[in-house]
Amino acid sequence: MATSLKFIIQSVIQAIYPENCCICENDLIRGESFICYSCSYDLPYIKNSESDHNRLNSLFTGRVEIERVYALLNYQKGNQVQTILHTIKYKMRPRLAEHLGKLLAQQITVESSFDGIIPLPLHPKKERARGFNQSQAIAEGISEILNIPVWNNCVIRNTSNVSQTKFSKYDRYENVRSIFSVKQNDSLKNKHILLIDDVLTTGATIESCAGELLKSEGCKVSIATLAARI
Numbered sequence: 001m002a003t004s005l006k007f008i009i010q011s012v013i014q015a016i017y018p019e020n021c022c023i024c025e026n027d028l029i030r031g032e033s034f035i036c037y038s039c040s041y042d043l044p045y046i047k048n049s050e051s052d053h054n055r056l057n058s059l060f061t062g063r064v065e066i067e068r069v070y071a072l073l074n075y076q077k078g079n080q081v082q083t084i085l086h087t088i089k090y091k092m093r094p095r096l097a098e099h100l101g102k103l104l105a106q107q108i109t110v111e112s113s114f115d116g117i118i119p120l121p122l123h124p125k126k127e128r129a130r131g132f133n134q135s136q137a138i139a140e141g142i143s144e145i146l147n148i149p150v151w152n153n154c155v156i157r158n159t160s161n162v163s164q165t166k167f168s169k170y171d172r173y174e175n176v177r178s179i180f181s182v183k184q185n186d187s188l189k190n191k192h193i194l195l196i197d198d199v200l201t202t203g204a205t206i207e208s209c210a211g212e213l214l215k216s217e218g219c220k221v222s223i224a225t226l227a228a229r230i
């Protein structure tokens, strides 16, 4: 079945039938959204503390200058956060991504106000196949809470990078180095951008995108992801 058709059918099913918790699969009760209260309580939230922020920021030390890194959940292989990310991407749940984007927004203290939110783009082919871009859905959730516009057409993805799993850390960096281009560099002059991705592991892809944005004069970049491995 074509992926886009599967996406439409999934969306219709979701609209008709009550949803289950995306982690334990129990029926949700009134007031619960996407994740039941019990599973929500057990999620490994990243604390909004200075030490957690320092650990997140240190992922980019010596690589690219990032103002601040925000993340909602601690991702570890096999934990429930991996289930959530898998559900968003492969069971096509943009509304779950948007919901978590709203929770992530609550972590973001706007002491340094942002001018715009940029979701990390997927390659157009990949986005067509998946039916949506998960970073875009997260960005929309954040935008709704923080009242900051989402800028969709600033960055384009030139290539769909090949699987990174076979590469060393250095090769991965080389591999993702020039996969993004920034359009209208002038419009980003002196702007503070909140760059969005779903998960931060090596940081190589988002680093590459941030590097391109930072070529605009006076531009600053912060990062927000649903999950990070710290």
Ligand SMILES: [Zn+2]
Pocket: 021, 022, 023, 024, 025, 026, 035, 036, 037, 038, 039, 040
């Ligand atoms: Zn549950």
